[in-house]
Every structure is written in structure tokens, then in C-alpha cells.
Amino acid sequence: VRYSALTRDNFRDDFPRVDIPAPGLEAGWWLEMRKLVEDGALIVPQGYYFVLGDNRDESLDSRYWGFVPRENIIGRPLLIYWSVRDVSDQMPLASSPGDKLYRFGYAVAHLFQITRWDRTFRLVN
Numbered sequence: 001v002r003y004s005a006l007t008r009d010n011f012r013d014d015f016p017r018v019d020i021p022a023p024g025l026e027a028g029w030w031l032e033m034r035k036l037v038e039d040g041a042l043i044v045p046q047g048y049y050f051v052l053g054d055n056r057d058e059s060l061d062s063r064y065w066g067f068v069p070r071e072n073i074i075g076r077p078l079l080i081y082w083s084v085r086d087v088s089d090q091m092p093l094a095s096s097p098g099d100k101l102y103r104f105g106y107a108v109a110h111l112f113q114i115t116r117w118d119r120t121f122r123l124v125n
Contacts, residue, residue, distance in 0.1 A: 033066065048067035050067060078124060080120065080121070080122045081121060082115065083116040083119035084107070085114050087106065087110075
């Protein structure tokens, strides 16, 4: 992901590829985003942000609904109130209602084991 400005941020991450828009997603944004790729890097227009969810394999974020204009950002993060470790390697992705129920049950049953206590209730600098 790069910003289109005088200086460019060359940060690149291997996000899960989205080849087709999600159900219910307006195709216009998805098609427009594909035009903003240069040499494999997505160019973020100046004055906009590319926002990612913290559960990037399952989050609906800027990969699905587009860039966020600066004027739409009204605050700053203050606190990490709860943080859990990734357990996706221990169970199937939540693709069916049964999978989602299983993941929820696993999280409830293992709440104290999957909580990252060193990050929970920490102030964000």
C-alpha cells in the first residue's frame, strides 16, 4: 500500500487477494481500486486512508468498501480493551453457520487461554 504524495510509503503486505467483490458490494469501487495498482502496489490517493480490520482474513475493510476520506475520521484509538491470539490454524474458517457457531463456542470455552493479557487494557500511543 502506498500513498500518492510527494513522498511515497513503500510498505507492502500480502493481504488475502480479493478477486471478486463480496456479495452485496457495489462493483464500482472494486473496479476503481484495480486501476490504482502500480507495479503490484495499491496507490492510496492523498487525503484518503486505507483502513484494515484487526482480523484481516475475515474483516470487511477498505479492501471491500474503499478508501476512507480524512474528514470521515473523527477520533483516535485510545485503548486496546481486549486482544486475542489467532486460532484460525486450529479450526476451519467461518464460512458456514455451523463453522461460525463452532468458532464462537471455542472462543467462549477458551476465553482465558486465547486472551493476550500483555496487550489487553493497554493505552495506544
